[in-house]
Amino acid sequence: MMREFAKKSLVEKTAHKISMMIADKAYAAGQKLPNEYELSRYLGVGRNTIREAVRSLVSRNILVIKQGAGTFVSKKMGIADDPLGFMFVENKDKVLLDLIEVRFILEPPIASLAAQNASLREIHCLGRTCQEMEDALAAGQDPTDKDIEFHTQIATCSNNLVVPRLVPVINTAIKAFTSIEGHKVVAMTLSHHREIYEAIRDHRSYDAQDAMMLHLAYNRNKIRKNIFDKT
Amino acid sequence: MMREFAKKSLVEKTAHKISMMIADKAYAAGQKLPNEYELSRYLGVGRNTIREAVRSLVSRNILVIKQGAGTFVSKKMGIADDPLGFMFVENKDKVLLDLIEVRFILEPPIASLAAQNASLREIHCLGRTCQEMEDALAAGQDPTDKDIEFHTQIATCSNNLVVPRLVPVINTAIKAFTSIEGHKVVAMTLSHHREIYEAIRDHRSYDAQDAMMLHLAYNRNKIRKNIFDKT
Known part of the structure; x- marks a missing residue:
């Protein structure tokens, strides 16, 4: 390590x-960092070195430069854009199915934990996102981001610090690999989401896990059908 | 997206x-990339731009520069060093317990999939790693990397393309946050590993899942005790 x-x-x-x-x-x-001059003095290296180091941290989503305002801690908090390097896997269809398989493993127990641990404030947020996705769809907008937000919030409700970092990575990758457009999400998805939300709200762990599994099974079938139709 | x-x-x-x-x-x-001049012509930009772009891809573990030899595709294949930004979570003990919780969710079903899907070659590799970890420990070496390799290979045996990218990320983060030294791993861990390996080798999915859960429960207790002793 030291070497x-x-x-x-x-x-x-x-x-x-x-x-x-x-x-x-x-x-x-979102917090502002000391300026180049201060960093240079504090770390005992030249300003060119600071500039290059900052640039490297920007490319790793740890810092963000706002023109004229300074350097800030990125809201992405160091979570890389394609952190697990999915872009480099050749067989995109297989990746897609395997991503769904990982969701099948992860998300039902997370929903169960969420129902057990969610605070009142978290439940309130989750309900609002559920509603916003319904509104987006009714207005003919693409609800994909709201969809990912819903699943990430469930991960937050679980009170586990790791899963809210994991779930969006998996779900964003799925979004990138799916040719099904988000706004074609049918009414079924909305009713699934509401069912999951209500189980979490009422602290019914078993029901939350069960509803999540049904929701994912439905999605997996859709994606399998999509891949099958292509080939 | 385009904007x-x-x-x-x-x-x-x-x-x-x-x-x-x-x-x-x-x-x-590990493959070599075309040189700066060829890339510059191919992409229609100046060599300075190529140089900076390459540097940014190096910092993202997509490329690696070998002095005097050229630029190569990194063996890390774009998997970031701290891809989920764990370094930035304040409560390290909570992160550690939550990482273990994620392993509890992920690894038993993965072991079950591994027992179902492992090829003969994969089983052979897994057996060798199991043996190498036993040898390392007998020789008084730190077996932590072999430990992570064993769990990553199980993920590979599952035939899912995503989990072999996920498992080392989680397990390396655990390693980084643990103050328990690797070579203090006791004989118990080795017998657990052998039990898991044999179940996968014999395609006993249920037993593999069961043995993995026992192994993780044992580890979790050790980590909990370690945190409790500190406070």
């Missing part, structure tokens, strides 16, 4: 120090 | 084009 660190270039070491600085001082998403 | 793309800088656009080029031509991990 690996020694091999890194000064820019990489500086980038590592800045990210540790963010972690240690617990900078919040 | 977002238009806002990106020329360097980012070029980085995106190079990564699509890698994906489309299905460059394998």
Whole structure:
């Protein structure tokens, strides 16, 4: 571990120090960083090194530069755009089915945990997102982002810190690989979502798990049919 | 989506084009990329732009530069070093327990899938890793990397393309957050691994799932005790 660190270039070491600085001082998403001059003095390296290190952290979604305003901690909080490198898997259809398989493993127990652990505020947020997705669809808008938000909020309700970082990664990848357009989501999805929401709201863990599994089975069939029709 | 793309800088656009080029031509991990001059001609941008784009792809673990030899597709295949940004979560103990909770959800069904789907070659590899971990421990070496390899190979045996990308991310994060040293892993872990391996080898799905759950429960207790002793 130490030897690996020694091999890194000064820019990489500086980038590592800045990210540790963010972690240690617990900078919040959206917070402004000290300027180049201050960072340069604080870390004892030249301003060119700081500039390159910052650029590398920007490409890793840890920092974001706002022209004229400064450098800020990215709201993506270091979650990479394609964190698991799905773009590089050749067989896209197989990836798609395997992503659904992972959702099948992950999301029903998460829904059960959510029903057990959700706070009143979290339940309120979840209900609102459920409603917003219904409204978006009624207005003829693409509800895909609301869909992903709904599933991410369930992960947040579970009170596990890891799954809200995992669920959007999986679901965004599915979105990227699906040729089915979001607004073709049928009424069935909405009624599934409402069923899941109501089970979580009423702290019925078993029912939440069950409703989530039904919802995913329905989606999987749709995606399988889509792939089958293509070939 | 298109508007977002238009806002990106020329360097980012070029980085995106190079990564699509890698994906489309299905460059394998470790394969050499065309040189700066060829890339510059092929993509119609200056060599400085190519150089910066390459640097950004290096920081995202998509490319790797070997001094004097050229630029290659990274063996990390775009899987980020801390892809889910765990470093930025404040409560490290809570993250650790939550990572274990995710393993509890994911790995038993994966072990079951592995027992169902593993090829002869995959079973052979898994057996060898099991043995190598036993040897490492007997020689007084830290077996942590072999441990992570064992669990990643089980994910590979499942024949799901996504989980082998997920399992090492979770397990490496656990390693980073654990103060228990790897070589203190006791004989119990080895016998668990062997039990899991034998169930997968014999295509006993239920037993594999069961053995994995026992193994994780044992680990969770150890980590809980460690956190409890600290406080």
